[in-house]
Amino acid sequence: MDIVGLYNYWIVIFLMMAGFYVVIARGNLIKKLVGLNVFQASVFVLYISMGKVTGGTAPIIAEGITNYSNPLPHVLILTAIVVGVATTALGLALVVRIRQAYGTIEEDEIHKLDDDS
Amino acid sequence: MITEHFPALQIVIPLIAAPLCILLRWRNVPFGIALVATWSAFIISCLLLGQVMDQGIISYELGGWAAPWGIEYRIDAANAMVLLIVSGIGSVVVPYTRNSMLLEYIHERHYMFYSAYLLCLTGLMGVAITGDAFNLFVFLEISSLSSYVLISLGFDRRALTAAYQYLVLGTIGATFIVIGIGLLYHATGSLNMLDISQRLEINGYDRTVVAAFAFITVGTLLKLALFPLHLWLPDAYTYAPSSVSAFLAATATKVAVYVLLRFFFTIFGAEFSFETLPSGPPLMALAIIAMFTGSFVAIFQENIKRMLAYSSVAQIGYMILGVSLVTVNGVAATVLHLFNHALIKGGLFLAMGCIYFRISSHHIDNFAGLGRRMPLTMAAFVVGGLSLIGVPLTAGFISKWQFVLAALDRDLWWVAALLMMSSLLAVVYVWRVVEQAYFRSPPAGSEAVTEAPTSLLIPTWVLVGANIYFGIETELPLTVSRMAARALLGTQ
Numbered sequence: 001m002d003i004v005g006l007y008n009y010w011i012v013i014f015l016m017m018a019g020f021y022v023v024i025a026r027g028n029l030i031k032k033l034v035g036l037n038v039f040q041a042s043v044f045v046l047y048i049s050m051g052k053v054t055g056g057t058a059p060i061i062a063e064g065i066t067n068y069s070n071p072l073p074h075v076l077i078l079t080a081i082v083v084g085v086a087t088t089a090l091g092l093a094l095v096v097r098i099r100q101a102y103g104t105i106e107e108d109e110i111h112k113l114d115d116d117s
Numbered sequence: 118m119i120t121e122h123f124p125a126l127q128i129v130i131p132l133i134a135a136p137l138c139i140l141l142r143w144r145n146v147p148f149g150i151a152l153v154a155t156w157s158a159f160i161i162s163c164l165l166l167g168q169v170m171d172q173g174i175i176s177y178e179l180g181g182w183a184a185p186w187g188i189e190y191r192i193d194a195a196n197a198m199v200l201l202i203v204s205g206i207g208s209v210v211v212p213y214t215r216n217s218m219l220l221e222y223i224h225e226r227h228y229m230f231y232s233a234y235l236l237c238l239t240g241l242m243g244v245a246i247t248g249d250a251f252n253l254f255v256f257l258e259i260s261s262l263s264s265y266v267l268i269s270l271g272f273d274r275r276a277l278t279a280a281y282q283y284l285v286l287g288t289i290g291a292t293f294i295v296i297g298i299g300l301l302y303h304a305t306g307s308l309n310m311l312d313i314s315q316r317l318e319i320n321g322y323d324r325t326v327v328a329a330f331a332f333i334t335v336g337t338l339l340k341l342a343l344f345p346l347h348l349w350l351p352d353a354y355t356y357a358p359s360s361v362s363a364f365l366a367a368t369a370t371k372v373a374v375y376v377l378l379r380f381f382f383t384i385f386g387a388e389f390s391f392e393t394l395p396s397g398p399p400l401m402a403l404a405i406i407a408m409f410t411g412s413f414v415a416i417f418q419e420n421i422k423r424m425l426a427y428s429s430v431a432q433i434g435y436m437i438l439g440v441s442l443v444t445v446n447g448v449a450a451t452v453l454h455l456f457n458h459a460l461i462k463g464g465l466f467l468a469m470g471c472i473y474f475r476i477s478s479h480h481i482d483n484f485a486g487l488g489r490r491m492p493l494t495m496a497a498f499v500v501g502g503l504s505l506i507g508v509p510l511t512a513g514f515i516s517k518w519q520f521v522l523a524a525l526d527r528d529l530w531w532v533a534a535l536l537m538m539s540s541l542l543a544v545v546y547v548w549r550v551v552e553q554a555y556f557r558s559p560p561a562g563s564e565a566v567t568e569a570p571t572s573l574l575i576p577t578w579v580l581v582g583a584n585i586y587f588g589i590e591t592e593l594p595l596t597v598s599r600m601a602a603r604a605l606l607g608t609q
Contacts, residue, residue, distance in 0.1 A: 020289075023285060023289065029281065032285060033285075036285060036288055036289070039289070039292060040288070040292055043292055043295055043296055043299065046296065046299055047299050050299060050302070050303050072302075073299070073302065076251055076299075076302075079251075079255060080254075080295060083255070083258045083262075083291075086258075086262055087258075087262065087284065087288050090262055090265055090266065090284065091281065091284050091285075094265070094269055094277055094280055094281045094284065095281070097269065097277050098274075098277045098278060098281060101274035101277055102274065110278055114275060114278070
């Protein structure tokens with residue numbers, strides 16, 4: 001198996017697991033969002049790697065070039081990036097509101113406040 | 118002809134109406150826009166269903182770009198049914214929102230509420246109508262993002278944490294789905310659902326496709342809240358505003374079930390999903406656990422809205438049970454239950470909203486004596502509850518009966534027995550409310566409570582009445598769900 005040649009996929013797996021771990025393990029709401037972003041970024045890299053054709057160039061018609069990379073996954077991931085930005089913005093807005101309502105952004109403290117009330 | 122463009126209009130009307138609500142924010146204009154947009158979406162989906170039943174599958178090429186390169190809207194009986202559920206519930210709930218918002222302190226930002234509501238409707242209908250896998254993801258995120266906003270509008274501060282939790286879990290689910298779709302594209306080079314399934318049959322199913330299947334299944338199960346991935350659901354439904362709970366409980370998880378059906382049967386094919394990979398037994402086991410834990414936890418809830426939310430977890434178990442049978446009867450029962458459960462839970466959550474409007478509480482202790490003080494609301498709750506249990510002459514009975522028949526069809530008599538047993542648990546939790554409301558007198562010195570306003574009662578009774586209507590007049594939902602199951606399984 002070609003391990004070094006598939007390095008971008010190893011990066012994908014590393015980022016995916018790291019992001020996922022942060023989402024699960026961290027109690028700070030902002031850090032959770034950071035983890036979520038890393039997790040999503042891994043998917044971006046996955047899609048972009050997929051579109052690469054060995055020896056292919058950017059898909060612009062020019063003389064003497066016959067081999068192009070597939071632009072479709074790249075375009076798809078532009079949409080996914082927009083979705084990711086919207087998710088992050090909404091998540092941060094919610095954290096601001098949570099901080100106003102609870103005075104903290106630590107998950108365990110929020111749970112404690114909820115249990116007491 | 119305009120009828121040709123109904124599939125596009127179905128999505129475009131609410132999509133354009135959403136920003137209009139923000140631009141034209143004076144007085145009741147946003148409410149009017151939402152009313153017109155949802156009702157026209159409902160009428161279109163009725164006409165589309167009629168068209169599908171008469172002429173078979175409708176294929177619509179957006180912008181005239183031929184599939185599989187362009188995005189195709191492909192409507193068979195299954196899509197048409199889901200579209201009808203979503204737009205139907207959406208249009209019934211809009212008139213309800215106006216008064217119920219007054220109490221929940223969001224009326225000063227009502228235009229944003231309607232904008233998010235219409236976007237959510239657009240997203241849910243988009244998921245149901247599209248024949249393109251990536252387009253499905255985009256619509257799914259439109260609906261999810263707007264539903265996080267809608268949930269966070271709840272009056273209790275816990276609505277914010279519920280929305281945040283749903284955002285994190287929902288995004289993980291959606292990202293899993295998009296990884297799966299990416300891997301499918303990797304394996305087949307196509308995004309059109311039909312094209313993917315044809316190419317898979319020719320190219321064979323390699324390891325990439327198995328990985329795609331795993332990612333998509335887990336992502337979708339997270340979105341549809343199958344036990345043990347249901348953790349976001351109880352909080353989200355409990356703390357959201359009443360009208361939002363009713364709308365989301367009746368539509369959001371239903372659409373996710375539809376996504377599962379579409380991926381399992383149309384894209385991967387029943388043979389790969391259930392024979393090459395043994396998905397049937399684990400799904401059935403989780404479904405049965407969901408049926409029992411959901412109902413069992415519901416029995417012990419003090420907050421009645423939360424009780425209804427846990428009951429939803431149990432009902433999702435029934436739907437997945439139907440899928441795991443992998444027969445036309447089983448899938449037909451699932452599709453039928455999508456429809457019936459939307460009516461049941463929509464009605465119950467709306468009745469819950471009526472009660473909250475008067476007593477400002479969801480706690481069971483405050484229900485004492487409500488049977489006499491709010492007779493129409495409590496009657497609606499009781500009829501909805503009977504339908505939830507599956508008493509004959511209600512819609513709930515028809516779908517439970519179909520599940521039992523489908524299980525017996527496969528000689529799984531013990532599954533049929535478990536189905537009946539879990540229905541008995543529903544009797545227990547519905548009875549708790551009935552006992553409190555009808556057989557306890559209100560605490561001495563409590564404030565006088567009157568019947569909920571008519572503007573709230575009418576939508577509630579429309580949905581509750583539909584439970585009785587479709588419990589007696591079973592022809593239409595049975596025919597459509599059977600057509601849908603055949604379309605999904607690809608048998609005639």
